[in-house]
Amino acid sequence: MIRLITRFSFLLLAANASAVDFAHDVVPILKTYCADCHLADKKKGGFSMNTRADLLAGSENGEVLKLGDGAGSYLIELISTDDTDIQMPPKGDLVPPEKIAILKAWIDEKLPWEPGFSFGKAGWEPPLKPRTVELPPAKDGRENPIDRLLDAYLTEKKIETPGPASDEVFLRRAFLDLLGILPPEKERAD
Incomplete structure (x- = not known):
């Protein structure tokens, strides 16, 4: 009985595991095909992919992704179209179909993103600015x-x-x- 429960729990864990690994599958695709125009400090068309929030914010033309609907997302349309006027990336190699499938699956899974990950600045930035402590008034000459x-x-x-x-x-x-x-x-x- 214990073996059956153990096997079943492993099956549940495997079923809940994301089919697309953000760090190993998605990041290399975005760095290879999107970095020249939409990563770090580049934001062509008002579209940035630095963070999940930036990606969901869309571009100056509106929504780019539909969470849970990879096939209906404008991003997938842009990277898979044959129309050279709107095709992305505009220069260089096109995104291969197997990589488009990975991005579709990622969007279908509602964009799982590593917490704290950003394509932005390479340098370390503190998560919070240091706060200024307001000291109470000194009492009986105790200034420390x-x-x-x-x-x-x-x-x-x-x-x-x-x-x-x-x-x-x-x-x-x-x-x-x-x-x-x-x-x-x-x-x-x-």
């Missing part, structure tokens, strides 16, 4: 930013501000923080 943050927390929680640590406590904290061990007996005696 850490002290100011802690003082605000202690005031909010109605906890009395602790006094300075004794030499023994300070030594213990320093050893534990920096070395991860208690100070040796010799150090404690000094």
Whole structure:
């Protein structure tokens, strides 16, 4: 019985797996046939393929893709037509039929895209801009930013501000923080 359940679960996983691998199937096609006009900082016809959102936004002429309908998508029409006036790519090799089939399947699967992937800038960009921390006002001459943050927390929680640590406590904290061990007996005696 356990074997049957295991086999069935593997079949379910295989059925849910995407038939088109974005990184290995789609990206090379887009880089080979679309990069000259629609990737990175190029946006001919107002159409960019840098991100999934850009791709779905379409061009200055409107919608380019119909999610779940590869055969009805304008992009597939452009790369598979024989009309040289609208054919894409306009220069160079045409997209082979087997690669068009991969793109159709990808559109049929509703454009699975690797999270965070972009054809845009090659350099690393932080996902968020660093935020500016607004420090609470200094209290009792304690100007250090850490002290100011802690003082605000202690005031909010109605906890009395602790006094300075004794030499023994300070030594213990320093050893534990920096070395991860208690100070040796010799150090404690000094």
